[in-house]
Structures are given as C-alpha cells and as structure tokens.
Amino acid sequence: MSLKPIIGLNADFRNTARSTPAFSFLAAGYFQSVIKAGGIPVILPPLQDEESIQAALDTMHGFILIGGGDLDPRNDGFMKHPSIREMAPIREKFDRLLMNEIAERRMPVFGIGTGMQLMNITQGGNLFFHLPEDLPEAVPHRDAQDLNHRHSLNVESDSLVGRVFGDGEIRVSSRHHMAIDEVAAGFRVTARCPDGVIEAIESEMMDWFALGTQFHPESGAASALDIRIFEEFIDGVRERVENELRLVA
Numbered sequence: 331m332s333l334k335p336i337i338g339l340n341a342d343f344r345n346t347a348r349s350t351p352a353f354s355f356l357a358a359g360y361f362q363s364v365i366k367a368g369g370i371p372v373i374l375p376p377l378q379d380e381e382s383i384q385a386a387l388d389t390m391h392g393f394i395l396i397g398g399g400d401l402d403p404r405n406d407g408f409m410k411h412p413s414i415r416e417m418a419p420i421r422e423k424f425d426r427l428l429m430n431e432i433a434e435r436r437m438p439v440f441g442i443g444t445g446m447q448l449m450n451i452t453q454g455g456n457l458f459f460h461l462p463e464d465l466p467e468a469v470p471h472r473d474a475q476d477l478n479h480r481h482s483l484n485v486e487s488d489s490l491v492g493r494v495f496g497d498g499e500i501r502v503s504s505r506h507h508m509a510i511d512e513v514a515a516g517f518r519v520t521a522r523c524p525d526g527v528i529e530a531i532e533s534e535m536m537d538w539f540a541l542g543t544q545f546h547p548e549s550g551a552a553s554a555l556d557i558r559i560f561e562e563f564i565d566g567v568r569e570r571v572e573n574e575l576r577l578v579a
C-alpha cells in the first residue's frame with residue numbers, strides 16, 4: 331500500500347463578536363480535497379509561537395495554506411488601502427511564522443488564494459492591493475452576490491497546472507481583489523486569466539516543491555479537473571517522502 335502523506339492545513343480565525351465567542355474554522359472543501367486525493371489532513375489552529383509550529387510541522391509531510399481575508403500591507407511596510415479587509419491578526423501572525431518555517435525547511439507547500447499571496451510576499455515578491463484600481467481593464471475576479479464566480483484561465487503546458495488542465499477550455503472559481511504583481515525569485519507564472527492577472531505560480535527550485543493558485547480548486551463550484559491539482563500535490567509529496575525513506579534505509 332502506498333503511503334498516505336500527512337498534510338497540514340492552517341485554520342481561519344474570528345475574534346469574539348457581540349453574540350459569538352472567538353472561533354477557528356476551515357471550509358470543508360480543503361480537507362475533503364486532501365482526503366479525496368489520498369492524503370491525511372491535519373488542521374492547525376493559529377499557534378502563536380515558533381517552537382510549537384516547528385513541533386507540529388515535524389509530524390507532517392506537506393502543507394496547504396488556505397484562502398481567507400487580506401494580509402495587512404502595513405506588515406510589509408506599505409500603506410493600508412481602504413479596500414483591505416484584514417484577516418484576524420492572530421491568524422496573520424500564525425500564517426507568517428508558519429510560512430517562514432515551511433520555507434526554511436523546504437517543506438512541500440500548496441498556497442491557495444491568500445495562501446499563495448503570502449508565499450509570494452514572504453519569498454520576495456509583491457502584490458497589487460486592489461485589482462479594480464491597479465488593473466482597471468481586468469475582468470471581475472470576485473462577485474459578492476455569487477460565491478461560485480468563475481473566469482477562464484490560460485495555462486503553461488509544461489507545468490503542473492498545464493498537466494492538470496490540458497488544452498481545453500478552462501474555467502476556475504475566483505474570489506479575490508488582490509493579486510500577485512511581481513513574482514518572487516525562484517518561482518514562475520504557470521497560469522494567467524486572459525486579462526493578464528496571475529492565477530498560478532510554481533517553484534523552479536530543485537530543492538523545493540511549492541506551488542500556488544489564486545483560484546480555488548477546493549471550492550464547491552470547482553470542476554472535476556480541479557481535484558487533480560490536489561492529486562498532483564499529494565503525489566509529489568509522497569514521492570519526496572519515499573525518496574527520503576530510501577536514502578536513510
């Protein structure tokens with residue numbers, strides 16, 4: 331029987347509101363996609379210290395950084411744009427510590443939505459803070475009335491997303507107003523919306539299996555093909571674990 335890799339997932343967080351206590355949560359599509367693709371999902375609530383994060387990552391083979399609210403641009407030395415709806419600071423602190431540790435140990439990682447944006451900025455890239463202003467010609471990338479909003483996608487054929495989607499007409503689930511502007515060194519763009527907005531990046535580094543999608547393959551509105559991205563990720567994680575086991579045997 332082939333190994334079922336353990337895949338970590340960060341959880342979102344909501345602060346206490348008038349009638350609800352603080353709580354942490356994860357949209358089911360993320361962990362269901364990991365299970366369907368042959369992995370074992372393990373959900374991490376927002377830990378706040380490096381030692382605990384390191385100990386948790388020691389038990390995992392790969393990590394999926396989930397979507398969510400906006401990262402606060404002030405944490406990277408930029409002004410806050412009025413359109414920004416920040417995620418809870420507890421989650422942002424956790425996500426940044428987590429991402430740094432994942433990068434440091436070259437752990438296989440798949441960033442989705444905010445997760446990809448975080449990967450890009452922590453590795454030296456940057457973001458557009460509001461597409462309607464930064465790229466006014468862009469098609470809508472989110473629709474407040476329609477959680478299942480989709481747009482089309484052009485993929486690079488010699489890439490992971492290219493293998494997954496092939497040549498046909500592709501439509502993906504989209505819910506964002508920020509996007510990658512400059513891509514971090516060591517990564518390349520492997521999919522764009524026809525309007526030019528970056529929709530997927532993949533690592534070109536020999537020692538790090540890392541990819542990100544701005545679109546949401548875990549969404550209920552995702553196509554049957556989208557699960558193939560999770561399968562590719564989990565197969566890649568499994569291959570790396572099996573190679574390491576062979577080396578120590």
Ligand SMILES: N[C@@H](CCC(=O)NCCCC(=O)O)C(=O)O
Nearest residue numbers: 397398399400443444506507508
């Ligand atoms: N900062 C981002 C957020 C993109 C994103 O992750 N959207 C999904 C939110 C809901 C979820 O958790 O699935 C932006 O550019 O808007």
